[in-house]
Amino acid sequence: MAKRPAYRIIYNLQRSILITAYLIAAIALSLLLIRLVQAIFPNQLYPLLAAILLYLVVVVVFGAFIYYVSFIPFNLGAGFDPVKNDVASGKIRDMEGLAARICEFNCRFFDFSFLDISHCVIQLENDVPYAHQHIEELEKILIGLNMPEAGKQLDGIARAGKISIGDTHYQLYILPICFEDRFLGTMALFTRNRIGYFFRLFLMAYEEDYLDDLLMLMLNMNAGRKGESPAQA
Known part of the structure; x- marks a missing residue:
């Protein structure tokens, strides 16, 4: 019997929603950051560039963390399933x-x-x-x-x-x-x-x-x- 893809579809949908929400929040915060830096350092390019670069580093690090946290649980179960199957079938004795x-x-x-x-x-x-x-x-x-x-x-x-x-x-x-x-x-x-x-x-x-x-x-x-x-x- 073929495995139903419903659970995988739900998982991928949840993961897509999470990543999309994170990107929207990151973009919104970046706009606020730009306005704040421009208000503190008007007409100065270097503070703005430094703030944007630092913010991008933070976004990438937290984004990678969210990616791993959302990736591991479902894929761990799917990846480990062949090990359990081989025990059940007697291939691993x-x-x-x-x-x-x-x-x-x-x-x-x-x-x-x-x-x-x-x-x-x-x-x-x-x-x-x-x-x-x-x-x-x-x-x-x-x-x-x-x-x-x-x-x-x-x-x-x-x-x-x-x-x-x-x-x-x-x-x-x-x-x-x-x-x-x-x-x-x-x-x-x-x-x-x-x-x-x-x-x-x-x-x-x-x-x-x-x-x-x-x-x-x-x-x-x-x-x-x-x-x-x-x-x-």
């Missing part, structure tokens, strides 16, 4: 495959100036680290940090420091993964830039809405194949 797929998705999807994930590693409790690509230097650092134990001490995502591999510098963030009250493990995120407070909250919501239940499902599926109870997984 073990934790290694699921963790690698999640890490690959994270690095591919979160490629924004405000939120750029360059490398990702998932390590569940009493398990080995999993990633879609292996970078030995980074994985040695994570082993030294003892990710699962570090994650148990956290209530949410936390910056663990700055990591340098050759000429490349990463910010390391540790995100604990919990299903209800059960601690499952941690996800290490390596980014080129620091993650702002708003996007840290977003990543915590991403873990809660997309990752924890899927990882818990895979644990239970693997336990069922081994003849164990879900509590033993």
Whole structure:
């Protein structure tokens, strides 16, 4: 059955309205700014040009932020859906495959100036680290940090420091993964830039809405194949 495009149409309409409203407000404020600068500095060109340039920078920065905020939620759900489908269809049958797929998705999807994930590693409790690509230097650092134990001490995502591999510098963030009250493990995120407070909250919501239940499902599926109870997984 073909997917109905109604939800996507509504989303695109809402997004278009938001962006249009922002542009109208930006233009209206620019006219007020021009009048204000001309009133303060009559017949002077340089203060007017400086004010306009500064205002354009602010408009572009806030516009980019609004673009990302409006882009991510719907497209995240649509982009992550193939991962869930592959688990449901049996194409992904073990934790290694699921963790690698999640890490690959994270690095591919979160490629924004405000939120750029360059490398990702998932390590569940009493398990080995999993990633879609292996970078030995980074994985040695994570082993030294003892990710699962570090994650148990956290209530949410936390910056663990700055990591340098050759000429490349990463910010390391540790995100604990919990299903209800059960601690499952941690996800290490390596980014080129620091993650702002708003996007840290977003990543915590991403873990809660997309990752924890899927990882818990895979644990239970693997336990069922081994003849164990879900509590033993």
